[in-house]
Amino acid sequence: MSQNLTLAQHRERIAAARESLAGFDSALWQAPSGGAPDGLAGLMSEVDALGAACEAAKVSITAEAMDRGETGDGAAALTVTQWVRAHAPSTRAGGAGQVVAVAVAFGKPVNAPVADAVRAGVLPVRSAAVVVAEADRLRPVLAQGAQPHVLAGLIEMAVQHGPRGCRMVRPALLARYGRDGRLQLEQDAAARFVALSQPVEDGTGVAEYRLTLDPEGKAVLEAALGPLSAPSPVRGECDLRSSDRRRGDALVQLVRRAVAAGGAVGTNPKAQLVVTMDWEALAAGVRGAGTTVGGSDTGTVLAPETVRRVACDAAVIPTVLGSAGEIVDQGRAVRLFTxxxxxxxxxxxxxxxxxxxxxxxxxxxxxxxxxxxxxxxxxxxxxxxxxxxxxxxxxxxxxxxxxxxxxxxxxxxxxxxxxxxxxxxxxxxxxxxx
Ligand SMILES: [Zn+2]
Ligand SMILES: [Zn+2]
Incomplete structure (x- = not known):
C-alpha cells in the first residue's frame, strides 16, 4: 500500500494518523448501531490494528537502534530497555522488555517467521515475546529439522489463543517434534512436584488446600471429576452452583465413594479416559506421538509409557488415529480384568x-x-x-x-x-x- 515512501513521507503519515484520532470521540455518535461494518465494532478493530502496527513499528525502531549502537550512546549509557522506556513513555507502564526481546529475536534469521507475523500485524508484540521465549526453550530438545514446524505451530497458537495458548501447546509439540523420549522425561520429572498442602483454616470453617499435579494426575482427576461436576438440575430447577463449587463438591463425592467402597472390588470401571493415540507410536513406545487423554475437549497430552500404565487398569476408550490423523478404529475392545x-x-x-x-x-x-x-x-x-x-x-x-x-x-x-x-x-x- 505505502511502499517506497521516504522516511519524511512516513513521518508525515504517522502524524496524520495520530491527528485523525484527535477529537474523534465527539463524532462517535454518527456510527450506526447493530454491528454494521462501519459501526462501533468495525471501528474498534480498525483502531486496534493501528495500535498493533504501532507496536510492531516500535520493535523495528528498537532493532535499528540496537544495530547502530545508538541505545548506549550519550552521557548516560542506557540499557536497551531503558532507552525504550526513555523514548516510548507509554512502555513505562510495562512492555518495554517485550519490545526489546522481540527486537533481539528479529536479529536472528531463525526467527524470520515471527518477524513477518509481527510486521503483518497478525501477531501482537506481547504474544511474539512468548513465542520467542517458548521457541528458545524448546529448541535444544527438538528432533533434527523440527524447528520450523515448531515455530509455525507456536505462532499459530499465539495468533489464535494468545500467550496462554502458546504455552499450552508445548506438550503436543514435544510429543510430535521432540527428541525420542523427551516428553516422557519431562512428564516424569513433573511427578516430583505433585503435592497436596495441609488445610489452611481461617477460623470461619473454610479450609483452603493447594493441589499440584503432574499431567497424568491431572488427566485422571479431570476424567473422574468431569461427569460428577456437570450441572445437575433437579426437577427443572437449574443448578446455580458455580463451576468451581461443583468441582469441589465432586471431589468430596469421589472420596466419599472410594471410602464407602472399602475393600470391595469395584464393579464400576475406574476413571474413564478417552485416549486419542497414534497406534504405531504407542506400540513402539518410545516416541511420544500426541496421546491425548481426557473426556472433554481440553485433553491432556500424556507420554506413551504413562498411557501404557494407565491403560493397564483404567477404563480406556481408545481412539486410534491413522497416519493422516483420521480415526481408523473407535475402541479396540476395552480389556480390563473382570x-x-x-x-x-x-x-x-x-x-x-x-x-x-x-x-x-x-x-x-x-x-x-x-x-x-x-x-x-x-x-x-x-x-x-x-x-x-x-x-x-x-x-x-x-x-x-x-x-x-x-x-x-x-x-x-x-x-x-x-x-x-x-x-x-x-x-x-x-x-x-x-
Ligand atoms: Zn508396592
Ligand atoms: Zn501396568
Whole structure:
C-alpha cells in the first residue's frame, strides 16, 4: 500500500494518523448501531490494528537502534530497555522488555517467521515475546529439522489463543517434534512436584488446600471429576452452583465413594479416559506421538509409557488415529480384568507383588505383565497386583515378571533388571513366526 515512501513521507503519515484520532470521540455518535461494518465494532478493530502496527513499528525502531549502537550512546549509557522506556513513555507502564526481546529475536534469521507475523500485524508484540521465549526453550530438545514446524505451530497458537495458548501447546509439540523420549522425561520429572498442602483454616470453617499435579494426575482427576461436576438440575430447577463449587463438591463425592467402597472390588470401571493415540507410536513406545487423554475437549497430552500404565487398569476408550490423523478404529475392545478375575487375583497375590512391598490388595492395580499395548491378554497368567508406586516403577524401568507355580500356589516373580521387559518382548518376537 505505502511502499517506497521516504522516511519524511512516513513521518508525515504517522502524524496524520495520530491527528485523525484527535477529537474523534465527539463524532462517535454518527456510527450506526447493530454491528454494521462501519459501526462501533468495525471501528474498534480498525483502531486496534493501528495500535498493533504501532507496536510492531516500535520493535523495528528498537532493532535499528540496537544495530547502530545508538541505545548506549550519550552521557548516560542506557540499557536497551531503558532507552525504550526513555523514548516510548507509554512502555513505562510495562512492555518495554517485550519490545526489546522481540527486537533481539528479529536479529536472528531463525526467527524470520515471527518477524513477518509481527510486521503483518497478525501477531501482537506481547504474544511474539512468548513465542520467542517458548521457541528458545524448546529448541535444544527438538528432533533434527523440527524447528520450523515448531515455530509455525507456536505462532499459530499465539495468533489464535494468545500467550496462554502458546504455552499450552508445548506438550503436543514435544510429543510430535521432540527428541525420542523427551516428553516422557519431562512428564516424569513433573511427578516430583505433585503435592497436596495441609488445610489452611481461617477460623470461619473454610479450609483452603493447594493441589499440584503432574499431567497424568491431572488427566485422571479431570476424567473422574468431569461427569460428577456437570450441572445437575433437579426437577427443572437449574443448578446455580458455580463451576468451581461443583468441582469441589465432586471431589468430596469421589472420596466419599472410594471410602464407602472399602475393600470391595469395584464393579464400576475406574476413571474413564478417552485416549486419542497414534497406534504405531504407542506400540513402539518410545516416541511420544500426541496421546491425548481426557473426556472433554481440553485433553491432556500424556507420554506413551504413562498411557501404557494407565491403560493397564483404567477404563480406556481408545481412539486410534491413522497416519493422516483420521480415526481408523473407535475402541479396540476395552480389556480390563473382570471383577471375578480381580477377586481371584487378590487371593492369589494377596497384595502388591513387588519384592518387599506389603500394600494390601484393594489399594493395588491389576497390571498386565505383557502390556495391553503389546497385545497382552487379560488372563490371570498375564496379571499381577501392583500398588500405585510400584506400578509406576515397573512401567518406568520396563520390568518383566512371570507367574510361576509353587508349592503354595501360583506366585509372581519379578526380574528387577532395568529393561527386562524389552528382553521379554524380543524373545517373544523371536519365537513368533514372521
Ligand atoms: Zn501396568
Ligand atoms: Zn508396592
Amino acid at each position: 471383577p471375578a478375575q480381580t477377586r481371584r487375583l487378590w487371593l492369589r497375590d494377596g497384595g502388591c507383588t513387588y519384592p518387599g512391598c506389603s500394600m494390601p490388595p484393594h489399594w493395588a492395580d491389576a497390571h498386565h505383565l505383557v502390556h495391553w499395548a503389546d497385545f497382552g491378554p487379560s488372563d490371570l497368567s498375564n496379571a499381577a497386583l501392583l500398588c500405585e508406586r510400584h506400578h509406576t516403577i515397573v512401567h518406568q524401568r520396563r520390568l518383566a515378571a512371570h507367574v510361576v507355580a509353587g508349592p503354595g500356589g501360583d506366585r509372581v516373580e519379578w526380574d528387577l533388571t532395568r529393561g527386562s521387559y524389552d528382553q521379554l518382548l524380543a524373545r517373544r518376537a523371536a519365537q513368533e513366526p514372521a
